[in-house]
Amino acid sequence: MPEQSTLSQLKSSPWVNVGARFLALIIVFMFFALFVEDGKFYTLRNLENIVRQSSVYATAALGMTFVIITAGIDLSVGSIIALAVVVVAWTLNIQVEGANGELVYMVHQYPFATPLLACVLAIGASTLVGLLNGALIVRLKIVPFIVTLGSMGIIRGLAKGISSERDIYPPEETWIGALMDPTLTNQAKSWMLLPPGVWILVFCIAIASFILKYTRFGRHVYAIGSNEETARLCGVPVGRTKIIVYGLTGFFCALAGFMQFSYIGGVGQPTTGVMYELFVIAAVIIGGASFSGGEGSILGTIVGALIITILYMGGQQIGWPKWVQEMVIGGIIILAVAVDRLRHRKLA
Amino acid sequence: MSGISKRFGATQALKRVDLSIFPGEILALLGENGAGKSTLMKIISGAHTPDEGTLRLDGEPYEPTNPMHARESGIAMIYQELSLAPHLSVMENILLGIEPSRRGLVSWKAMRSRAQEAMQAVGLEAIDRGTPVLKLSIAQQQLVEIARAVALECRVLVLDEPTSSLAKKDIETLFELVNALSSRGISIIYISHFLEEVKTLSDRYTVLRDGERVGSGVTEESTEFEIIAKMVGRDMSDLYPRSEHAPSDIVLEATRVSGIRKPLNASFQLRKGEVFGIAGLAGAGRTELIEALFGLEPIASGEVRLEAYSGTATPKLRWEQGMGLVSEDRKTQGLALGLSIADNITLPKLDDMGAGRLVFPKRQESASESWIEQIPIKCQSARQPVSALSGGNQQKVAIARLLHAGVDILLLDEPTRGIDVASKAQVYSLIDSLARGDAENQVEPKAILLISSYLPELLGTCDRIAVMSRGRLSEARPVAEWDEHSLMEVAIGQETENA
Secondary structure, eight states: OHHHHHHHHHHHSHHHHHHHHHHHHHHHHHHHHHHSGGGGGGSHHHHHHHHHHHHHHHHHHHHHHHHHHTTOOOTTHHHHHHHHHHHHHHHHTOEEEOTTSOEEEHHHHOTTHHHHHHHHHHHHHHHHHHHHHHHHHHHSOOOHHHHHHHHHHHHHHHHHHHTTTSOBOOSSOOTTTTTTOOOTTOGGGGGGSSOHHHHHHHHHHHHHHHHHHHBHHHHHHHHHHHOHHHHHHTTOOHHHHHHHHHHHHHHHHHHHHHHHHHHTTSOBOTTTTTTHHHHHHHHHHHTTOOTTSSOOOHHHHHHHHHHHHHHHHHHHHHTOOHHHHHHHHHHHHHHHHHHHHHHHHHHO | OEEEEEEETTEEEEEEEOOOOOTTOEEEEEOOTTSSHHHHHHHHTTSSOOSEEEOEETTEEOOOOSHHHHHHTTEEEEOSSOOOOTTSBHHHHHTTTOOOEETTEEOHHHHHHHHHHHHHHTTOTTSOTTSBGGGSOHHHHHHHHHHHHHHTTOSEEEEESTTTTOOHHHHHHHHHHHHHHHHTTOEEEEEOSOHHHHHHHOSEEEEEETTEEEEEEEGGGSOHHHHHHHHHOOOOOTTOOOOOOOOOSEEEEEEEEEOSSSOBSEEEEEETTOEEEEEEOTTSSHHHHHHHHTTSSOOOEEEEEETTBOSOOOHHHHHHTTEEEEOSOIIIIIOOTTSBHHHHHHTTOOGGGSSTTBOOHHHHHHHHHHHHHHTTOOOSOTTSBGGGSOHHHHHHHHHHHHHHHTOSEEEEESTTTTOOHHHHHHHHHHHHHHHHOBTTTTBOOOEEEEEOSOHHHHHHHOSEEEEEETTEEOOOEEGGGOOHHHHHHHHTTTTTTTO
């Protein structure tokens, strides 16, 4: 008996969990590295592209990890990203009265402060809709799936409304638009090593991991997901914690929105980020979180986001038609969860 | 049935039990909670397979492999928790799974006539058969379940505590129906705690205790006293350590507390340094009472006073006021099974685990380790998930949580349910030492409210005991004035009629 339980302890250790996912990541990477022609897959430019693309998913997935650990779900993340993108572009297009009474773009007068204002507004709007999601879930006692299915539409509509259903082109390139510009393949910027947006992600990974592991809020998130009744019994403010979790998702979606804004070339596209919720949820699930709550880790989620991106981009480069790509990604999601279930059954 | 045995892991749930029933007979199956009644019924209905022994139905060997098989053989079960599809109509519920059909198409005409027939048999003809079941009262829903059994043309009908949620008038209707069904030749196994019901209804009775058949007889020839004696008759062992407790100030006072349905006007006082027991049967309202005290259930009327405070309560506030609860069901309520021991122990009080709102797992672990040693909890490390522990050790984690939070009032709801004897003994001595306190090390005595269905446990550990029966709490009396017979008498409602 003791041997068995040591084994089970080993199997349930977080290091084995994340380690197994790193292994999966390496296998997926090796596959494309071997089969994409002429070693194009592991060129510096391509690796950088993978990191840039996965950053958008990964940043949004940070918030989703919190949500899924509480046994919730947020389908509105793609829409919130679009909202942030549109709010940024809209702010960059604000016109003010110039010195001679004529209208000038604010961004021309304050080339640094205007993008900052854009960020503040986008973060404010995104966090607010996230908090509203949470408040509806908690106060009206509606399941998260339904609330966020509804708000997915509402927020997408809001983004389209702000932009009058057109792409918004800012009058000037700004530092937000340059957040995700390539660095390694650009001599002038190579001192940064990674694009600034990716550095933001790295910073957020550290913060989010810290919050989950070392704060009271983080322990409450796990407790609610593992057993909400127990959490309530132990005096955990269940409602408040859940609302904050959805607000946090909104916040991270705003950051993902900045990256997306830059990645698509500094345009305020209200139709961007469609279907991203699925990639983001898939990243979290592949990363080892369980829909029934109580499990999940930030590091796992990041690995999950990388796996999804590599499958997506590798599939394109290997020359698979779109339909094969979609089937492969779908299959991998089911496979990942099935393996997890099997492992759990063995543990029990 | 003869010589039926069943083990679950280390627990012997049934030991060579014999049971027989004749056509058209009403057999009462009696026993305390955990005596093995449910296990026995699950074997009859095919949900469990016995380890040894045989079942015969009309002389033929009967080996049900699953509940569907049992139904097809003519054995219908009606559980305490009704199993109806609330959104479907009365008719669809009655014929669920046995819809008359031709080549896969449901024959609505046949359905209507068969449903109507069954509804008439149980006295439901006044209700429209198209009504969704959720619009019916509990009593009517139960009749729908019985109608389902009738439509199945069952020969044996098992009723598990059918009156626990019924009003007096509905109970009478049910009794008439049960008698009518038995006169149609249906054999009825009637499981109940309530002796008066058994006396009025049954032809014969069988008593189970600790998984063994300890008695049976013809109901008319036995007195209630005899039956009670068979249900409880155990010796008290020296499982229960008892030292001098010195009850002092009142720390918790409930005055005429009523919940939504239960409890009804419950009043009691709990003193520092005493173990106060609440006896009663499952479903009597004991759990509802302490959940109301703890702020988990609303209080409809009455007052709960904790020292100077008497306002509304939430669990968070109660923890801060020094009250903690170990809930009855550790799996669904009490513990976050997937999380570590350290997480579970420290959850209500994460204050000292780091500066400000920070929580350091290392500190959670070291804080938990001291409890793991003191209680003691058998585990490999504080990082182990609670799901890996035995039931007894899980329960000790739930109690350690209260000690970690430093509460003065412990509400314990069935703290020894489903755990092994060694762990039970540890829990009892823990309860005793908490109530005693430790003057040398300046550990204040604590106040303990203990709910239990296991009478020897209450008599062995408590200083005072009150009994709850159908939502009403009796007067508390010192333990010396109670014995198992008197507790059982009050619990099954012998005295409440006059009180």
